[in-house]
Amino acid sequence: MTNLKGKTIGFGLTGSHCTYDEVFPVMKKLVAMGATVVPVLSYTVQKTDTRFGDAADHLKTIESITGEKPIMTIPDAEPLGPKRPLDCMVIAPMTGNSTSKFANALTDSPVLMAAKATLRNHRPVVVAVSTNDALGLNGVNIMRLMATKDIYFVPLGQDHPYKKPNSLVADMDLIPETIEAALEGKQKQPVLIERYSG
Numbered sequence: 001m002t003n004l005k006g007k008t009i010g011f012g013l014t015g016s017h018c019t020y021d022e023v024f025p026v027m028k029k030l031v032a033m034g035a036t037v038v039p040v041l042s043y044t045v046q047k048t049d050t051r052f053g054d055a056a057d058h059l060k061t062i063e064s065i066t067g068e069k070p071i072m073t074i075p076d077a078e079p080l081g082p083k084r085p086l087d088c089m090v091i092a093p094m095t096g097n098s099t100s101k102f103a104n105a106l107t108d109s110p111v112l113m114a115a116k117a118t119l120r121n122h123r124p125v126v127v128a129v130s131t132n133d134a135l136g137l138n139g140v141n142i143m144r145l146m147a148t149k150d151i152y153f154v155p156l157g158q159d160h161p162y163k164k165p166n167s168l169v170a171d172m173d174l175i176p177e178t179i180e181a182a183l184e185g186k187q188k189q190p191v192l193i194e195r196y197s198g
Helices: 017-032 043-047 055-066 074-080 096-103 110-120 139-146 172-183
Strands: 008-013 036-041 088-094 125-131 151-153 168-170
Touching (some): 008 017, 008 110, 017 055, 017 088, 017 125, 036 043, 036 055, 036 074, 036 110, 043 055, 088 096, 088 110, 088 168, 088 172, 096 125, 125 172, 139 151, 151 172, 168 172
Parallel strands (some): 008 036, 088 125
Antiparallel strands (some): 125 168
């Protein structure tokens, strides 16, 4: 496996607020592994308060973990292509909305610009899906991304097949391993895993 020490990892967050408690420990782990973690935030992350926490508190947490000022605009994300290339770009969580836009080449947020800039350099983009319609209308977008060069998926599964039969969520704990594999040009397997524990 590839050592992440000295690697620069972009870490994009989109608006699946319920998964932040799973994502923040992963950011800490990447920093502990010696990576420089550059946070990139969607507008929803920056401005939306929910029952899972206030946006301002999330921003403080992200900055304290990474020691980096989050990238919060499209113009600030664009240099991650030519001027400040990343070794890898992670998007975790990746909502259905952002998945749909990414699969259809729509670049209307800092996270999607950072992903586009990374693909421009033929560097890997690692996607950790969290969406209620993965097995519904968004299925075609997920499959399109899975078939796209330089895009890799964190293994994912149904989080509750009976209450939310179309929902898929990545196992966020597998993000570091997925990055390591992606840096070697490999998709971590298996991609489809069992998440529901009853």
